[in-house]
Amino acid sequence: MKKLLLFASFMVALSAHAQDYWSEQATSQPAASTGMRSISIVDDNVAWLSNSCGTTGCATIRRYSKTTNGGTVWSTSAIDLGASAANLEISNIWGVSADVAYAAVFPKAAGVVGGIWQTTNGGTTWVRQNTASYNGADGASFANLVYFWDANNGVTMGDPSEGSFEIYTTTNGGTNWVRVPAGNIPAALDAAEYGLTNQYTVTGDTMWIGTTFGRILISTDRGYTWTAAISPIPDFGGGINGSEAGDLSFTDSQNGLLQTSDFLLYNTTDGGNTWNSVTWDANLRNFGISEIPGLPNAYISVGEDLDAVRGSSFTTDGGLTWTNINDNPDANYVDGGVISFLNANTGFASGFSTSAAVGGIFKWNGNTLANDTFTAQQIATASPNPTTGVVELRGTNISQVEVYDVLGKQISSTNYSSLNNVSVNLSSLNNGVYMVKVTNATGNSSTIKVVKQ
Secondary structure, X not given: OHHHHHHHHHHHHHHOOOOOOEEEEEOOOOOOOEEEEEEEEOOOOOEEEEEEEOOOOOOOOOEEEEEOOOOOOOEEEEOOOOOOHHHEEEEEEEEOOOOOEEEEEEEOOOOOOOEEEEEOOOOOOOEEOOOOOOOOOOOOOOEEEEEEOOOOOEEEEEEEEOXXXXXXXXXXXXXXXXXXXXXXXXXXXXXXXXXXXXXXXXXXXXXXXXXXXXXXXXXXXOOOOOEEEEOOXXXXXXXXXXXXXEEEEEOOOOOEEEEEOOOOEEEEOOOOOOOEEXXXXXXXXXXXXXXXXXXXXXXXXXXXXXXXXXXXXXXOOOOOEEEXXXXXXXXXXXXOOOEEEOOOOOEEEEOOOOEOOEOEEEEEOOOOOOOOOHHHHOOXXXXXXXXXXXXXXXXXXXXXXXXXXXXXXXEEEEEEEEEEEEEEEOOOOOOEXXXXXXXXXXXXXXXXXXXXX
């Protein structure tokens, strides 16, 4: 017990200089363990969340949460979907203002019709937009997502029904939805190929949607025409023989990453048509991934690391190196799997509420990405990690490196003359976990967990 207490004190001391990148806010959900399925950021002040059941076996939640002050305070209310509500569930919510938002809704029982619902009064009432019919005679209609580029132009995508994926577009805010002709959409490969709720990403006019057969449906013209590409994974939902699930993110129309639940990473430089395996280093996670709009090659990943510890990590080199931002037992570590950024200043990651006053969403704290100090404030990155011996530390003006074991005992301390690259030899140490504390010339420090193998 004494050793554990010493280690806890040591970790507190090492964390004293670390920046807190996230702050946890309450989404005001009345039920404990409420999670979320989607995050839609309208601007620096307004964002909408679709809430979902956070534990196995709990009741379906048909609610939204909304902020109008940048995520400090959230309001919530139930979404009235009408007489069939008990057999309906929300795929995602997309907001276009503080007053107007859209919900993609799917059926949970035969004979029940889902579709697109709209609110124009901030969530007080919701009305179905009937021209996106989602009512095929074959009973296969299932709305997976809705997305708007602005107040007028939007798209919604559903599973194959009556011969093709059910996709609609609108140019007038959903007053009229028009189904995309089957000839403009690649045919499903099999009756079991369909979309997944909220499994898509958009950059500019281009949308990418993952399917249960590992394909990516791609539209470069806001949903009017589509092509299909083969991804390196068999099923974005992870349903084929227990295969890995996947999540997509693009920094522009050509460059993107595909992250899997099995810690595989792939990149594309041709808009998702071909993919290459990425040999990544350090702290990739395995749930959700988001680009940082405006910053080429910058992404943030959330989920578990290879040690099954939840948190968040970032890369600024297109996925080659991942630096841990925070994890358990930090005070504010991201424990959910959905993440979205509007720009370098504004982003949110999902969590789980424990009461109406505690938890549910993590708010990105400020502009460290925007003012180009994000990497500098991490002080250094370490690679390879795990290592069999030498660790290369890359940073700015490194002045001191200290190595500690897991009990807080200092193993070594070396001073440097403001170097950007430092080699630390751990080959003489026993295999295990070590804490490498790096301090720069200005006195700022951060600690990297290094695994010696």
